[in-house]
Amino acid sequence: MNLRAQAxxxxxxxxxxxxxxxMPVELVSPDGEVINTKMVDGIATTEQLCGQxxxxxxxxxxxxxxxxxxxxxxxLRRSSLSRVPLPTDRPRWACRIPESPLVDADIxxxxxxxxxxxxxxxxxxxxxxxxxxxAVTP
Amino acid sequence: MTMxxxxxxxxxxxxxxxxxxxxxxxxxxxxxxxxAEEIVGQLRTVQVFFTGGKFPKAAGSHLGPVMHDVTIKVxxxxxxxxEGDLVALTDPSSTPxxxxxxxxxxxxxxxxxxxxxxxxxxxxxxxxxxxxxxDLGMGAGNVSPHxxxxxxxxxxxxxxxxxxxxxxxxxxxxxxxxxxxDAGVAADHVLGAVLADVETNMPDSVGADPAPAGIRxxxxxx
Numbered sequence: 065m066n067l068r069a070q071a072x073x074x075x076x077x078x079x080x081x082x083x084x085x086x087m088p089v090e091l092v093s094p095d096g097e098v099i100n101t102k103m104v105d106g107i108a109t110t111e112q113l114c115g116q117x118x119x120x121x122x123x124x125x126x127x128x129x130x131x132x133x134x135x136x137x138x139x140l141r142r143s144s145l146s147r148v149p150l151p152t153d154r155p156r157w158a159c160r161i162p163e164s165p166l167v168d169a170d171i172x173x174x175x176x177x178x179x180x181x182x183x184x185x186x187x188x189x190x191x192x193x194x195x196x197x198x199a200v201t202p
Numbered sequence: 203m204t205m206x207x208x209x210x211x212x213x214x215x216x217x218x219x220x221x222x223x224x225x226x227x228x229x230x231x232x233x234x235x236x237x238a239e240e241i242v243g244q245l246r247t248v249q250v251f252f253t254g255g256k257f258p259k260a261a262g263s264h265l266g267p268v269m270h271d272v273t274i275k276v277x278x279x280x281x282x283x284x285e286g287d288l289v290a291l292t293d294p295s296s297t298p299x300x301x302x303x304x305x306x307x308x309x310x311x312x313x314x315x316x317x318x319x320x321x322x323x324x325x326x327x328x329x330x331x332x333x334x335x336x337d338l339g340m341g342a343g344n345v346s347p348h349x350x351x352x353x354x355x356x357x358x359x360x361x362x363x364x365x366x367x368x369x370x371x372x373x374x375x376x377x378x379x380x381x382x383x384d385a386g387v388a389a390d391h392v393l394g395a396v397l398a399d400v401e402t403n404m405p406d407s408v409g410a411d412p413a414p415a416g417i418r419x420x421x422x423x424x
Contacts, residue, residue, distance in 0.1 A: 092291070094305055096298030123362065133362035155305040158291055173292045175284050175308060195283035195363035196291070196308065 072187035086114030090160040102144035115140040206377040213339035249277040276371040281364040282314035311365035312358040319367040348375035
């Protein structure tokens with residue numbers, strides 16, 4: 065197994081293990097399909113889809129100053145997904161994650177921001193999430 | 203007595219603040235940075251600040267009033283998140299068709315923010331150009347009829363979880379500034395005291411002349 069293949073296999077531990085850093089993730093495709101279980105070696109399983117969630121990230125503000133902002137970024141193992149969100153998909157995908165890293169945190173729904181970032185060489189896909197709010201009916 | 207352009211800015215802030223009616227928040231200065239959460243939804247912000255003025259020489263004198271062509275910038279900001287049928291999207295009992303319909307119902311945050319800023323620009327323009335505010339609260343005869351020359355928009359920019367649109371209105375008018383003069387503080391009270399303090403506290407070596415007249419550095423006086 066070469067180094068890249070080994071790194072991809074290690075994602076099962078470093079990215080997806082719910083006893084380590086893995087957090088439950090649920091995707092909703094533009095056609096309404098809910099993806100919450102993972103694929104293993106191309107075969108669908110009943111195992112919960114998990115990935116790594118970073119709740120805060122750094123953005124550069126208008127004055128050029130890096131600012132910590134609350135904007136979740138989800139990293140998933142590409143080979144665990146039956147479908148991969150594409151930047152061209154419309155309407156956008158939805159993504160459900162725990163509100164915080166705490167056990168029993170409420171599940172919140174975000175939209176997947178365009179574009180997604182594909183880490184082809186390391187077998188990951190990174191989803192940048194954006195806030196979704198209930199529309200107010202006038 | 204302060205110059206009129208300062209009173210004018212405060213007066214515009216007051217006019218906008220009274221007319222805001224919860225639709226936006228008025229700030230009387232240019233903020234260093236604003237969190238998107240501060241300007242999201244109904245808390246759109248309007249910042250009023252003096253950006254510059256001109257004093258046409260032909261319209262003033264040292265002995266009388268000086269005409270001041272004032273430019274006041276009114277900055278507008280609106281932040282929005284994507285909005286749609288979140289209730290259906292989060293309902294686990296929804297069918298795939300209902301999920302798909304819910305996803306299709308979302309309007310992009312940039313679109314929402316753009317609409318929100320247009321609405322804010324509309325409101326602020328109508329308030330400031332309202333005939334009842336012709337004197338901008340300064341009293342009749344104190345300010346020439348003002349004019350909003352342009353409405354610029356910038357963005358959208360992502361700021362955290364929100365998308366922000368900003369814009370500005372440039373309001374110009376002419377006020378008459380009174381020349382009352384300012385003599386400052388008499389020199390013997392300030393400069394004299396400083397010099398006395400220097401003489402009293404400075405060590406001799408510090409005060410010594412490093413190059414007394416007649417001696418050149420590295421050379422001999424001819």
